[in-house]
Amino acid sequence: MFTPILTIASKEIKDNFRNRWVVFIGLILTSLSLIISFSGSVVTGELAVPELPMLMASLSSIGVFILPLTAILLSYDSFIGEEESGTLLLLLSYPLSRSQILLGKFVGHITVLACTIVFSFGLTAALIHVFTGTELSLLLPLFCHLVFSSILLSMCFVLVGYVVSLQVAEKAKAIAILLFIWVAVVLVYDLILLTLMVAEAVELSSQLLQVMILLNPSDIFRALMLVAAPQQDTSSSLSSLVQFPLSNLYIALTIWVGVMMLISQSLFHRKIF
Amino acid sequence: MPINSVIQVQNLIKQYGEFTAVGNISLQVHAGETLALLGHNGAGKSSLIKMLLGIVKPTSGQITMMGKTVTHEKDRRQINLGYLPENISLYEKLTGKEVLNYFAALKRIDKSKVLQVLEEFGLEHAQDNPVKSYSKGMKQRLGFAQAILSSPDILLLDEPTVGLDPQASLFMYQKIDELKRQGCAIVVCTHELAVVEDNIDRAFIMANGMELASGCVETLRQLTDLKVLFKGEEINQAIAEDEFLNTLAVNNQLLIHQVDKPRVMQYLTQHCGVYNFSIEEPGLSDIYHHCMNNRHQNVA
Numbered sequence: 001m002f003t004p005i006l007t008i009a010s011k012e013i014k015d016n017f018r019n020r021w022v023v024f025i026g027l028i029l030t031s032l033s034l035i036i037s038f039s040g041s042v043v044t045g046e047l048a049v050p051e052l053p054m055l056m057a058s059l060s061s062i063g064v065f066i067l068p069l070t071a072i073l074l075s076y077d078s079f080i081g082e083e084e085s086g087t088l089l090l091l092l093s094y095p096l097s098r099s100q101i102l103l104g105k106f107v108g109h110i111t112v113l114a115c116t117i118v119f120s121f122g123l124t125a126a127l128i129h130v131f132t133g134t135e136l137s138l139l140l141p142l143f144c145h146l147v148f149s150s151i152l153l154s155m156c157f158v159l160v161g162y163v164v165s166l167q168v169a170e171k172a173k174a175i176a177i178l179l180f181i182w183v184a185v186v187l188v189y190d191l192i193l194l195t196l197m198v199a200e201a202v203e204l205s206s207q208l209l210q211v212m213i214l215l216n217p218s219d220i221f222r223a224l225m226l227v228a229a230p231q232q233d234t235s236s237s238l239s240s241l242v243q244f245p246l247s248n249l250y251i252a253l254t255i256w257v258g259v260m261m262l263i264s265q266s267l268f269h270r271k272i273f
Numbered sequence: 274m275p276i277n278s279v280i281q282v283q284n285l286i287k288q289y290g291e292f293t294a295v296g297n298i299s300l301q302v303h304a305g306e307t308l309a310l311l312g313h314n315g316a317g318k319s320s321l322i323k324m325l326l327g328i329v330k331p332t333s334g335q336i337t338m339m340g341k342t343v344t345h346e347k348d349r350r351q352i353n354l355g356y357l358p359e360n361i362s363l364y365e366k367l368t369g370k371e372v373l374n375y376f377a378a379l380k381r382i383d384k385s386k387v388l389q390v391l392e393e394f395g396l397e398h399a400q401d402n403p404v405k406s407y408s409k410g411m412k413q414r415l416g417f418a419q420a421i422l423s424s425p426d427i428l429l430l431d432e433p434t435v436g437l438d439p440q441a442s443l444f445m446y447q448k449i450d451e452l453k454r455q456g457c458a459i460v461v462c463t464h465e466l467a468v469v470e471d472n473i474d475r476a477f478i479m480a481n482g483m484e485l486a487s488g489c490v491e492t493l494r495q496l497t498d499l500k501v502l503f504k505g506e507e508i509n510q511a512i513a514e515d516e517f518l519n520t521l522a523v524n525n526q527l528l529i530h531q532v533d534k535p536r537v538m539q540y541l542t543q544h545c546g547v548y549n550f551s552i553e554e555p556g557l558s559d560i561y562h563h564c565m566n567n568r569h570q571n572v573a
Binding site: 003004007008011014015018019085086087090091092093094095096097098272273 | 350364366
C-alpha cells in the first residue's frame, strides 16, 4: 500500500527540486522573511528585530501570499500535465490504485513545500537567535506554529490545484483558473475581511466575521498566527476579534485539507479518460 | 475458449450517451501472437485499448485476460501487462535510468533488470542524461523499454513507431518479434500499414466502433477479393490463345481476382510453360482502404 505512494512521492520530489523556480521561490520566501525580520536594523543602526507578535504577523502576511501561489504553481499540472504527456494513462496501467497515485503526488509536493517552509522560516529563526540573542523558548513555539500552519495552508492549495488540474482539458486553463482563485481568495477576500475587521464604522456581526474566517483557509492561517502571537497594544483589537482558540483554528485548517482531499479523490476516481 | 487465448473480448460495447465508441466487438489474441488494431482516427481503437486496461468500463460485454474477467482497474492489476501510450513524453527532467527505475519500482522489479533493458535498447550510453536531451527515437525506445520491463504476458502498443525512421521502426518490430517468440500476446494500434504488414499475425480493422474485417493478411485478401497482378515478359504471348485471359492482359500484365489466382498460376506454368513472372499481391494498405471505402458493406 505505502511503497507505491513513497515511490511516486520520491519521483515528485526529485522532479520538483530540479525545477529551478521552486528553488527560486524558496529563495524569495527566505529573502523576504529575512528582510522583514532585520529591516528595522537599517533605521536604528543596530541589529534588532521587531517585537515577536509584530514579526509573526508580518511573516504570516508574506506566507499568506507566497505559499498558496507556490502550492498552486507546484500542483496545477499534476494531472492535466501528466494527461497531456501520456504518463497518467501509463500510470493507470500499472498495478496502482488511483488513491495511491494521488497520495503519492500529494506527499511529494508537500515534502517539497515543507522543506522550503522549514528552510525559510527556520533560517530566519536561527539568525534572529544568533544575532539578537532572543531566547529559543520564545522563538521556537511561535516559529513552530508558523511552520505547521504554513504547511497546512500549502496542503489546502496543493489540493485546490489538484481539483482544478483534474477538471480542465489544458494546462494553460488550469494555471489561469488557479491564478484567478489565488487573486480572489488570497488578495480580494482577505482584503475585504481585513477591512471589515479594522473598520470601526462597519458594524459587522461577530458571528458573521467568524464564519467568514472559517470559509477561507488563508484567513484561518492569518487568524491562527494572530491568536498564536497576540499583540499587546495598538492592534490588540485584531486578535481579539478572532474568537476561536488556537486548537479550533488548527482543526478548521485540517478540515479544509480533508475536504479538499476528499473532493480530489472523488474527482480522480470519477475521471473518464 | 481456446487454452492459449490470452485476451478474449466478447460483444464489447462502449457508449458515451448517444455516441457509440465501440459497438459489439469480439476478438481474441493468443499467446505468441501479434494483432494489429487498424482504423481511422475515432474508430474506437483507443477506447478498446482503455477497456483492455480496465481504465474505461464497458457499457456491456466481457473482457477476459489470462483467464480473469476484467471489468475494473483493480481486476487488471493482477495481470502482468505492458503498455506504451501514443505520443508519450516521459518525465523530461529525470534521466533515462531514473525513469526506468521509477517504473521498475512501481512494478517491484529488480533494478538489475533496468540496466539490462537499457543495454538491450542501446540506451546505456545516455542512461544518466535527462530525457529532454534524447532524440525522438531514443524517447520511443525508452517508452518501449518501460513497457517490457516486467516481461509482460500482454503488451499493448499504441502507435509504437510513429515518427520513427525506418531503422528505428525495424528495431522496434524486432523487439516485438522477440517478445512474441517468448509467448507474449501483443496488440499494436497503428496507422503505419506498410511497416506493420510483415510483422503481424492478424489484423483487426475497425471503423466507427465496428469491426469491418479481421484475420491474417491472406484471409483479408480473400475476403476483400482485391485483384492480383501477374507481371512477366511472356504473359501476353502465353495467354494469346485464352480468350478470357487475353481480355485482361495489358503490356504483359494480368490483373485477376484472388479466386482465380491458383488457376491462372497453373495455366501459366503447366499449360504455357511460363515460369518467369512475378505476382503482386494487394498489401495491407490496399485491404484497409478497400474496407474503408466499402465500410457500409459487410465485408466480414
